Amino acid sequence: MARIEIDGIEKRFGRTPVLRGIDLDVRAGEFLSLVGPSGCGKSTLLRIIAGLTREDRGTIRLAGASVDQLPARDRDFAMVFQNYALYPHLTVAENIAVPLVMRRLTAAQRLPFVGRHLAGSRAARAAIEADVTRVAETLGITKLAHRRPGELSGGQRQRVALGRAMVRRPKAFLMDEPLSNLDAKLRVEMRAEIASLHHRLETTFVYVTHDQAEAMTMSDRIAVMMDGTILQIGTPDEVYADPDTLSVAEFVGSPKINVIAADADLATALGLDIGRVPDPQGLRLAFRAEAVELVEAAGAQLSGSIVHLENFGSDLMVHVATATATAPLLVRRDPHDPRPRIGETWGLSIRPDRLLAFDKAGRRLRSVVGGRA
């Protein structure tokens, strides 16, 4: 368990800047997700932390000491990859044992045939075997120990990859989209399993994903990345309810946040205090689907006709086309409430305290606060 301090990391591939000065402090023992659309630089950042890619500028400290000069194998991190990256010619047990074999046995002891009979080799190998068995039991893959990766399903392979990472108690786990090759159901299962693994091991986790739902459900903190910079770092609640920029608000949360362009009059009518905004030009308001309700159209500040209904069983998503927004606005509704019908016209009532205001450049206007209408 160790703190990882990332300071001013820059990286270019050829002329393209991939990371533009990343500062990030990963606390000891926390589960931090790097989340962002593909191409935002999150995987590159993880590879730089791991020591697999060299940064152009900046420094990385592990537990206070710089690791910039250390190659990947000396940094004592474990990494889990998207494509599992298991050794195809080794069995499950041998795969899990590799990090221990490489670290605990001397080069001579690793030699085929001869190595087994050298001094200390037998005891070290027995200890490795015990550790591998223990990890396999934890992950429920004991029965697969003698199979090869080619004979396993995706979920089983990912479990083996986790086992290989866990077996030597590294200073931190680095995970690069480990669940994105699994089917939806298995992904949800593994999400819970990785989160509980983090609780049990109490080790630092840095988890890269493009799936905001994974980041939201597993992390202590989330760092939202776009175009090589970190836009916001915070707990899932902070990032969801209190975003710094419109891009973060739009990236985090499913369904996507509703955005409308608003002039000063509409904003005021919706219950916002915009007196302190110097330039109300290009003002945009955003609100989540659960912060808005369907009401009688008459007298409502916003109204529109229903174009689509999505029934999730637990929720009903109502898509309302309005004159103010180009895309239909989403309204979450209890499926047990009276159902609106497609084509009907309804008004929208937004909770003013959940309305977020952004300026022309997409920066949050925190001075604009809604009161109770």
Added chain:
Amino acid sequence: MSRLPKLPRGLSVASVLRNAALIALAAVTLAPFVWMVATSLKAPDEILTRDFHLWPHRFWAAENYASAFAAVPLGRYLLNGVVVTATILALQLLIAVPAAFALSKSEFRGRRLLFGAVLFGLLVPYHAIAVPLFVGLHALGLLDTYAALVTPFAISVFGIFLMRQFFQGIPGELVDAARMDGMSELAIVWRVMVPAAGPAISAFAIFSVVAHWNDYFWPLVAVSSDTLFTPPLGVVAFRNDDAGTSYGPLMAAATVIVLPLVAAFLLAQRRFLEGIAFAGFK
């Protein structure tokens, strides 16, 4: 309207024609070998006769093979052949595998240029540089040694190219995982890449062994003492040694020389075909 005769299930005119063509081709290819083996079994007066028969009337195998082994140290030549081809292959792999790994999975300046040099090397047949090689070995005083037979082939650009192409298909994540697991770059080569590259290695081994076992040109240039003769040289030495050309023992010697390759092929038939398919299509 003519109707084709009805053929049994699974047989079509096309497949019959195709197989007939293949059989004809196989017959043409095999005929010299069959003739070689048949001749090695015949008595001298039966070999150059006007009447055509494959199977000997008088069985002369023992005499032919005995005189083949008696006239020249055929065993010694075979041993030389094994030593030379095995050493060449071992050195080639020892050099080509790490080189291919570097060209495929390491990032360094000039990598593309180096790979270009490898491709360029593929274009140059070794016969073209035989004279400089000969002069170089002469200057080093290595002519007429095992080293002269082996060293010119220790670096195989074909091997580097073949391995590099295969390594391109191995995901980079696997190499990264090995780095995270604590392997050095050389450990990755021998513990991860080599086990994964089985088909490429066997394909290359086949090409290398066949080429150097059968090579006549370079041993002829490089060595002169007959203790260093490889099998192809041995056959020729055999012909020169004998006053009259006695074809029976000559063919017996040729059969003995071909035998190891045929045996190796029969033992590893599947790998052999896989290897050729791999090298051909990849």
